[in-house]
Amino acid sequence: MPLIPQPPPPAGGALLARLHAINAEYGYLPEEELRRAAEELGVPLSQVYSAATFYAAFSFQPRGRHTIHVCLGTACYIRGGEKLLEKLESTLGVRPGETTDDRAFTVETVHCVGSCSMSPVMRVDGDTYGRLRADLLPRILRKYREQEAGGVSDEGM
Amino acid sequence: MKVCSRSDLETLRAKGLSTLYPSRLKVSVGMATCGLATGAAAVYDTLRDEALQRELDLMLVATGCLGYCQQEPLVEVRMPGRDRVLYARMTADRARELIAALAEGNLPTEGALAIIPEEKEPPAGSKPAGGLPRLNELPFYARQRKIILRNCGLIDPTSIEEYIAQGGYEAMAHALLDLTPEQVIDEVLRAGLRGRGGAGFPTGRKWQVCHDAPGQPKYVICNGDEGDPGAYMDRTVLESDPHSVIEGLTIAGYAIGAHEGYIYVRDEYPLAVERVTQAVARAQELGLLGENILESGFDFNITIVRGAGAFVCGEETALISSIEGGLGEPRPKPPFPAISGLWGKPTVINNVKTLATVPVIINRGAGWYAAIGTENNAGTVVFSLVGRVANTGLVEVPLGLTLREMIEGIGGGGLNGKAVKAVQTGGPSGGCLPARLFDLPISYETLTQAGSIMGSGGMVVMDENTCMVDVARYFIGFTMAESCGKCTPCREGTHYMYEILTRIVEGKGTPEDLDLLEEVARWVKMASLCGLGQTAPNPVLSTLRYFHDEYEAHVEEKRCPAGVCRALIRLAIVPDLCNGCGLCRRECPAGAISGEKKKPHTINPELCTRCRICYDVCPVGAIEIVR
Numbered sequence: 001m002p003l004i005p006q007p008p009p010p011a012g013g014a015l016l017a018r019l020h021a022i023n024a025e026y027g028y029l030p031e032e033e034l035r036r037a038a039e040e041l042g043v044p045l046s047q048v049y050s051a052a053t054f055y056a057a058f059s060f061q062p063r064g065r066h067t068i069h070v071c072l073g074t075a076c077y078i079r080g081g082e083k084l085l086e087k088l089e090s091t092l093g094v095r096p097g098e099t100t101d102d103r104a105f106t107v108e109t110v111h112c113v114g115s116c117s118m119s120p121v122m123r124v125d126g127d128t129y130g131r132l133r134a135d136l137l138p139r140i141l142r143k144y145r146e147q148e149a150g151g152v153s154d155e156g157m
Numbered sequence: 158m159k160v161c162s163r164s165d166l167e168t169l170r171a172k173g174l175s176t177l178y179p180s181r182l183k184v185s186v187g188m189a190t191c192g193l194a195t196g197a198a199a200v201y202d203t204l205r206d207e208a209l210q211r212e213l214d215l216m217l218v219a220t221g222c223l224g225y226c227q228q229e230p231l232v233e234v235r236m237p238g239r240d241r242v243l244y245a246r247m248t249a250d251r252a253r254e255l256i257a258a259l260a261e262g263n264l265p266t267e268g269a270l271a272i273i274p275e276e277k278e279p280p281a282g283s284k285p286a287g288g289l290p291r292l293n294e295l296p297f298y299a300r301q302r303k304i305i306l307r308n309c310g311l312i313d314p315t316s317i318e319e320y321i322a323q324g325g326y327e328a329m330a331h332a333l334l335d336l337t338p339e340q341v342i343d344e345v346l347r348a349g350l351r352g353r354g355g356a357g358f359p360t361g362r363k364w365q366v367c368h369d370a371p372g373q374p375k376y377v378i379c380n381g382d383e384g385d386p387g388a389y390m391d392r393t394v395l396e397s398d399p400h401s402v403i404e405g406l407t408i409a410g411y412a413i414g415a416h417e418g419y420i421y422v423r424d425e426y427p428l429a430v431e432r433v434t435q436a437v438a439r440a441q442e443l444g445l446l447g448e449n450i451l452e453s454g455f456d457f458n459i460t461i462v463r464g465a466g467a468f469v470c471g472e473e474t475a476l477i478s479s480i481e482g483g484l485g486e487p488r489p490k491p492p493f494p495a496i497s498g499l500w501g502k503p504t505v506i507n508n509v510k511t512l513a514t515v516p517v518i519i520n521r522g523a524g525w526y527a528a529i530g531t532e533n534n535a536g537t538v539v540f541s542l543v544g545r546v547a548n549t550g551l552v553e554v555p556l557g558l559t560l561r562e563m564i565e566g567i568g569g570g571g572l573n574g575k576a577v578k579a580v581q582t583g584g585p586s587g588g589c590l591p592a593r594l595f596d597l598p599i600s601y602e603t604l605t606q607a608g609s610i611m612g613s614g615g616m617v618v619m620d621e622n623t624c625m626v627d628v629a630r631y632f633i634g635f636t637m638a639e640s641c642g643k644c645t646p647c648r649e650g651t652h653y654m655y656e657i658l659t660r661i662v663e664g665k666g667t668p669e670d671l672d673l674l675e676e677v678a679r680w681v682k683m684a685s686l687c688g689l690g691q692t693a694p695n696p697v698l699s700t701l702r703y704f705h706d707e708y709e710a711h712v713e714e715k716r717c718p719a720g721v722c723r724a725l726i727r728l729a730i731v732p733d734l735c736n737g738c739g740l741c742r743r744e745c746p747a748g749a750i751s752g753e754k755k756k757p758h759t760i761n762p763e764l765c766t767r768c769r770i771c772y773d774v775c776p777v778g779a780i781e782i783v784r
Binding site for chain 2: 009011012013015016017019020043047048050051054055056057058072073074075076077078079080082083086087089090091110111112113114115116117118119121126127128129130131133134135
């Protein structure tokens with residue numbers, strides 16, 4: 001028995017679920033919310049932070065309105081995923097992890113989205129685009145810009 | 158409705174059959190992530206809108222993945238009384254034409270890939286209509302045997318009734334109502350099922366140890382944290398047939414005496430998370446999960462945990478830490494999870510594919526399963542056949558098939574007819590095997606002896622355009638980034654290997670670097686805490702072993718034979734071939750290409766980053782890679 005009574009540990013997966021919920025709400029993890037999570041789950045704030053910084057899915061910085069994930073899994077890598085990234089970098093003027101000045105796009109790389117048969121692949125928010133080539137990217141970006149401008153585009157790839 | 162008995166299951170089965178084989182026209186669109194990535198959603202919408210407009214009575218269904226991703230989007234049409242026809246590479250335009258034809262009562266053969274026979278075993282010698290091949294006659298499918306993927310692409314993954322119509326939950330009912338936990342374990346043990354997560358530990362033995370271990374409560378976990386780049390078998394099963402995993406996990410829980418199960422799914426798989434969450438909720442609603450399942454007295458429930466993007470969490474002890482307290486760091490073994498796992502209690506942790514196999518073993522019996530594959534390597538494995546291969550897709554084959562039958566037979570050889578140079582199995586934990594070893598039969602032992610591993614099923618094909626040194630650097634870069642940092646050999650060793658490999662691909666390497674690289678690799682393999690570090694050197698060691706000449710070309714001649722390593726190549730435009738279309742100029746991200754319209758262009762080597770986008774887009778092949 002520990003001398004100082006310990007609170008019971010949170011239920012399995014509870015801390016991760018909480019971090020996901022915060023991230024879904026704000027697009028990143030604001031400090032206030034992490035403090036509240038620590039208190040409500042009864043775990044030290046340090047533990048919340050160690051988990052929050054451990055995973056690639058979470059960010060402490062506000063994101064762009066759209067997040068682009070360029071896949072650099074093995075199949076994408078050997079079929080030219082890096083070229084997509086290079087083209088995006090030059091088109092949007094940002095490096096992986098950065099957000100465009102107009103806050104429209106955040107560019108990230110990801111170690112495989114599991115659509116290897118369609119490599120190279122890129123994901124924008126929840127949409128996955130396969131069998132890509134660098135010259136097809138401007139059309140995809142345009143679709144999201146048009147959506148923002150109020151126009152609705154259902155154009156399939 | 159609550160399912161309390163076998164006859165209740167029968168009721169649901171009848172319902173499932175009525176949607177699987179309706180008496181009206183049915184069109185199914187493959188809408189797992191692969192299909193969606195190539196426009197299946199637009200195809201689906203067009204089919205729906207067009208049918209509405211033409212007032213065509215149609216049952217439109219979103220199914221999962223049939224595995225032939227190369228041909229996605231796939232659309233299947235079933236007219237009552239006719240063979241089902243599968244259409245490949247569907248587009249919105251062709252969907253419109255298809256509806257027009259169907260509205261007139263025609264089943265077009267144009268664009269059709271194959272027919273799916275209604276009966277499992279059509280009469281011998283019979284030929285389907287329209288001169289189309291049967292699906293299982295296509296080279297891609299001919300050597301396949303689907304056990305794990307049995308329902309994928311055939312049923313609506315959101316319909317528990319269709320899963321039940323295909324024999325689902327029968328094994329669970331049999332286990333819970335007719336068998337003792339010990340009998341279930343014995344069946345799995347005798348079937349010879351080995352862990353499909355990659356290590357190949359006998360599943361029945363793992364269950365036995367956990368069953369016998371003191372301590373309560375016990376837990377079962379499904380490992381769906383499929384982090385290997387180049388692999389997506391588990392995603393497909395979770396997206397296309399989630400109930401097979403739920404049923405397998407419940408049987409595992411019954412066998413070891415656990416009442417709580419977890420399914421840990423990778424964050425990068427949002428559709429899999431959605432499907433499996435929906436499936437668990439549906440099973441709970443029907444009482445197939447929860448208290449006193451089928452009035453057997455057995456209680457079992459499942460919690461879904463969504464990962465958050467950390468490769469190391471695929472390692473079982475790290476995954477357990479991640480569920481417990483968030484931080485996914487591995488622990489030393491022993492004790493193994495079967496003795497001391499989640500919250501220090503006996504825990505069985507199995508891969509998605511292992512669990513999806515269990516119901517089939519309980520239904521068909523250990524003897525039936527053990528007869529498939531080879532001795533000590535029973536059953537089937539699923540590979541994701543990807544990379545520079547003609548037919549990409551998800552392939553399930555009996556163990557013992559050779560790599561050549563896999564790559565040349567099913568895969569149809571290299572991309573664009575190029576010769577295949579190597580195949581990489583097992584992801585960052587595996588190795589690269591050269592074409593001269595392609596007659597090796599696929600088994601846990603042969604792949605390990607050859608310097609790779611079976612792994613969870615990634616199979617990435619490489620050709621002359623793939624640089625093996627660059628590939629080794631890619632994998633070490635991956636494990637370096639994903640190393641959790643807890644133990645020194647992995648944290649520092651992967652960094653050190655990455656530095657050496659970077660020197661080599663930049664043309665600054667020396668012959669001594671090759672010996673140093675090998676020495677570091679051996680130490681990391683020997684001294685790391687968990688599987689991530691222990692296997693991280695495999696891509697380096699296997700390429701050093703089989704592709705030493707490529708390393709030598711890099712360090713001695715400062716040459717990259719594959720024309721990949723940027724510091725060692727130069728791009729040039731062949732003036733005689735260039736027609737001055739200007740496409741390369743427009744697409745070059747560095748602005749390095751100039752030239753007048755309809756006149757040969759030139760590349761400024763000072764600005765060129767050697768990304769090779771121009772090489773890809775040039776319609777006349779005028780870009781030359783000078784090695």
